[in-house]
Amino acid sequence: MKIHADPITVNCRKVLAGLQFIGAPYELEYVDYFKGAQKEDPFLSLNPNASLPAMVDDDFVLWESNAILQYAADKLGNEAAYPKDLKTRADINRWLLWESSSWFPSCYVFLVENCVKPLLGGAADPAVLTAQEAQFHKLAGILDKRLGSTEWISGSHATIADVVLAAPMHLHGWQQLPLNGHRNLKRWLHERVENLPCWQNTAVYEGFTTQKPQ
Ligand SMILES: N[C@@H](CCC(=O)N[C@@H](CS)C(=O)NCC(=O)O)C(=O)O
Incomplete structure (x- = not known):
């Protein structure tokens, strides 16, 4: 999983902490929030909302921080982090x-x-x-x-x-x-x-x- 993010923002920190909590390995691709890199390509072509973060897993692109954590927990099968009951x-x-x-x-x-x-x-x-x-x-x-x-x-x-x-x-x-x-x-x-x-x-x-x- 590659996470395109700037670790200082709320929703990026959420995803990075959440992935560590789940135990999902990830690679961080740094996108400079204060330089506005979220508003330009290549990030913009991943997330047309121009907001951080976005995830790429093989050929699958996902944005919305909470959806990324739901996906990662299910992918890893971590049912304690995201119970199936x-x-x-x-x-x-x-x-x-x-x-x-x-x-x-x-x-x-x-x-x-x-x-x-x-x-x-x-x-x-x-x-x-x-x-x-x-x-x-x-x-x-x-x-x-x-x-x-x-x-x-x-x-x-x-x-x-x-x-x-x-x-x-x-x-x-x-x-x-x-x-x-x-x-x-x-x-x-x-x-x-x-x-x-x-x-x-x-x-x-x-x-x-x-x-x-x-
Ligand atoms: N609902 C989205 C919100 C994403 C969001 O608002 N990200 C902020 C950083 S925390 C952002 O990049 N805003 C764009 C900007 O300020 O230019 C999510 O959870 O991923």
Whole structure:
């Protein structure tokens, strides 16, 4: 499997951590996000959305980060990472869809305002952040409630759903995600996900770097 990605972005880090979690070997083809390489060929011919990442496996091209992890888990036959039991799988698929349609877009506002804009010499717009707060707390509250009754998102062990849902929060400190008040969510993130070797191996730090600050 070849993964065309920039490891510093949310959905690329998600895929790299997820593939390591699954135990799927991959080769990384670096695509420079901040240089806009996702908007040009050769990447654009793989993913017409001009967004990262994309996967190539022999003659099969796949984009959408969550679809890549579903494919990889099934290809490897890793049923612990992506269980086949009907209801558990439907539950995980539900969280994957929810992450892509609701959770990522909300967390992304904080990433753009508090990380990307200042890095590019601009400033966060407080009105944009304030406007997103209610939506963020509604969604974080849904996760928090779930994590009040299960150790991991879909039961007693980690699955691809945990990696997928943590990804939009991967720079939570720098993003200034308003996590206070979401105790179960914080505990899951800090004590569980952040201790997974796949998460630690793919760490991204303030400044969008994979180099650990001294
Ligand atoms: N739903 C897509 C979203 C992909 C996406 O939005 N990728 C971002 C990086 S995290 C991107 O490359 N955006 C294009 C851009 O900002 O130019 C997926 O999960 O793969």
